[in-house]
Amino acid sequence: MSISRAAKTVAVLAAGAALVATSGCGGSSGSGSGSKTTITWSTWGNPEELARFKAFEKDFAKRHPDINLKLQAVPSYSDYHAKLLTQLSSKTAPDVFYVGDDFAGKFVSAGVLAPLNDKMAAPDSKAKPEDFFDGLYGGAKKDGQIYGIPNDANPEVLWYDKQTLKDAGITEDPAALNAQGKWTMATFLDMNRKLKAADKAGSVFYNWYGSTYSMINGFGGKVYDGGKFVGNTDPKSREALKTLADGYQDKTFLVADVLPEGNGADVQFIKHKVGFAAGGRWMIDTVKKGQQDNYDIVPFPSQTGVLMPQTVGTSFLAMNKDTKKAAAAWTFMSEFVSKDGQTLRLKGGGNAVPSVKGAESVVMEGYPAHAQTFIDARDGGFANYPEEAGVPSLTAEINDHLLKLWTGKIGFDQAMNELGSLVSAKLH
Numbered sequence: 211m212s213i214s215r216a217a218k219t220v221a222v223l224a225a226g227a228a229l230v231a232t233s234g235c236g237g238s239s240g241s242g243s244g245s246k247t248t249i250t251w252s253t254w255g256n257p258e259e260l261a262r263f264k265a266f267e268k269d270f271a272k273r274h275p276d277i278n279l280k281l282q283a284v285p286s287y288s289d290y291h292a293k294l295l296t297q298l299s300s301k302t303a304p305d306v307f308y309v310g311d312d313f314a315g316k317f318v319s320a321g322v323l324a325p326l327n328d329k330m331a332a333p334d335s336k337a338k339p340e341d342f343f344d345g346l347y348g349g350a351k352k353d354g355q356i357y358g359i360p361n362d363a364n365p366e367v368l369w370y371d372k373q374t375l376k377d378a379g380i381t382e383d384p385a386a387l388n389a390q391g392k393w394t395m396a397t398f399l400d401m402n403r404k405l406k407a408a409d410k411a412g413s414v415f416y417n418w419y420g421s422t423y424s425m426i427n428g429f430g431g432k433v434y435d436g437g438k439f440v441g442n443t444d445p446k447s448r449e450a451l452k453t454l455a456d457g458y459q460d461k462t463f464l465v466a467d468v469l470p471e472g473n474g475a476d477v478q479f480i481k482h483k484v485g486f487a488a489g490g491r492w493m494i495d496t497v498k499k500g501q502q503d504n505y506d507i508v509p510f511p512s513q514t515g516v517l518m519p520q521t522v523g524t525s526f527l528a529m530n531k532d533t534k535k536a537a538a539a540w541t542f543m544s545e546f547v548s549k550d551g552q553t554l555r556l557k558g559g560g561n562a563v564p565s566v567k568g569a570e571s572v573v574m575e576g577y578p579a580h581a582q583t584f585i586d587a588r589d590g591g592f593a594n595y596p597e598e599a600g601v602p603s604l605t606a607e608i609n610d611h612l613l614k615l616w617t618g619k620i621g622f623d624q625a626m627n628e629l630g631s632l633v634s635a636k637l638h
Contacts, residue, residue, distance in 0.1 A: 245276065247538040252282040252297075253308040254290040258495065262555045269554060270545060277538050298322055305533040306543055309358055311524045311593050312419075315349030315600035323357040324529040329540050330356060336548040341566050345519075345592040349599025350526045358526025359547045360565035362556060364490030365522045365587030366420035367507045368398075368413070369497065369578075374482045375401065378408035384508040385580045391515040395428050398486075398511040399453070405485040406462045413457075413486040414464040414475045417613050419594050419605055420521040421488045424510040426450040427518050434595050439633040442626040451615075451626070458616040465616050490523055491584055492561035494577065506578045509587055522591035524565065563588050597637065604636045 253263065260283050267279045282304055284290040291313050297303040309317050317323055330339050342360055350358030370384050380401050387393045402412025415421035423433050431447030432440050441447045457463035464484065466475035479487045480500030487493065488510075497505040512518040527547055533539050545551050552564040557572040563584045564572060573581050598604050611632055615625040 246278040247276060247535055248278040248280055249306060249535060249538050249542050250280045250282060250304040251306040251542065252284065252290075252294065252304045254284045254287045256285065259561060262560065266546065266551060266555055270542065273545075274541060277541065279542060301532075303530050303532075305530050305535055305539040307528060307530065308361065309350070309526045309528050311348050311350075311526070311599060312605045314358055314526055314528075315352075315596070315598075316602040317528065318349065318352050318357045319600065319602070322531055324531045324533070324536065326356045326359065326529065327354075329544070330359070335544055336550075337544040337566070341549070341568075342547075343565065343567070343588065343591075345590075346522060346524050346565050346588075348524060348593030349596055350528070351596075352600070358528040359543070360524045360593075361527045361547050362552055362562040363522050363524050363565040363588055363591075364492060364562050365520050365584055365591050366424050366488055366490060367509055367520070367583055367587055369479070369487045369489055369493050369505055369507050371479065371482055371485055371487075372504050372506065373501070374405065374410060374485045377482065378405045378410060378485065380404055380485075383506075385506050385583070388508050388515075388517075388580075388583075393508060393511045394515045395511045395513055398428075401485065402457070402462050406460070410482075411464045411478065411484040412462045413488065414466050414469075414478065414484050415454075415488045416466045416475070417609050417616065419598070419608070420523055422451075422454070422612065423595075424488070424521045425454055427521075428510045428512050429453070430513045434597050437597055439597070439630070439637065442630040442633075448626065451612075452622055455615050455622055455625075459618050465613070467613070468617065490561075491563055491573070494559050495561065497578075498559075502577070506580055507583050508580065509583055517586060517590065520587040520591040522588055522593055524593045601636045604633065607632060607636070 255263065263281060267281065270279060284293055287310065291310065294303065294307060327339065329335060330337055337359055339356060346360040346363055347356060350356065350360070368384070372383070384393060387397060405412040426433055426441060426447045429446045429450035431450050432444045433447065434440065435444070454463065458465055464475070464478070469475060469478070475487060476496045478484045480496065509517055509520055527543055529536065529539050529543060547566065549566050549568045552566050553569045553572055556562055556564060556569070557575070559575070559577065560572060564570065570585055573584050593599070594605060608629070611625065611629055614620045615622065
């Protein structure tokens, strides 16, 4: 999955109503070339990610000389969905396209995605519904119908810098503690305090649900209960959010989104200025710029030391409901997300974890030392809550509101009251 958490500072799209207005439009996807059928598909990604997509296209072409793939790449995640919306409005949308987990629900509600259950369940399908972990479908599944297939996944874990921890006088290894069932929230926060006392930052988080909800879960709190948002009222959730707010304001924690250009989260992490950095497998590319053997991973801690459900960043591959080339589009889609497709795209230090069962070997290639943590976190993890993912712009508005709290622009009680009102208004 090519979601960079830096890219999670997503600009809010135009109102959902505008998207609904595009339903029934689109379907233009390039033209046939001789005897070939041209399938246009789009995604976001950096040059390294796009190189892997090109490698898949080259491999695909050997098996399907009658299908020509045409990639429309958008470098920035924050620009990607706005462009896709414009294409849907002008009936020039690709046949197949990526959809981010925070946008899947609104695209499903708008009716612009083709239902996939029948295609996935067909005898010759290379992407059966049961091949994918149910917790990863998130907002791409509604009323039992699948509208987007998780193309891969990125469990949110904590990368840690052994040298920085050592410099702060921390002698215990987080991954070793986790193996012993002793990786608790109390231990994690104590390490952060020691890092702060050593004139370093304890942890750096991007301001998105992956980090925020993982901390709430780690405190034993709830975000939604019976379909109702309780993140602002549940006592343990409030304790987690208050801990984050206090930590951000006294610089024990850093908000990656507001760090200055040139001295961002990646730079500070590889220069030994921060002990922990929340992120997914994509951070392999970051730590390789430093001393990669100095880094390892551990899940977000829990109150008891027992692994709790981790948040998993996902994105989805979806089909334009109005494509005129559904058969060829499905051939491409099903192979892209299949075990073989994900193995090809993610081997050799790829930036994500397979969302499909049976491709785990690409993660267990020898780095980081506790790569199994990615697999464990994926198997029991979950994409953004369907209640939230299904409401246009809700996640973005929650993030924007919490950023005011993290940066001290509003007090804690005011932030909780306004957060409750914000979510309630959107859910009803």
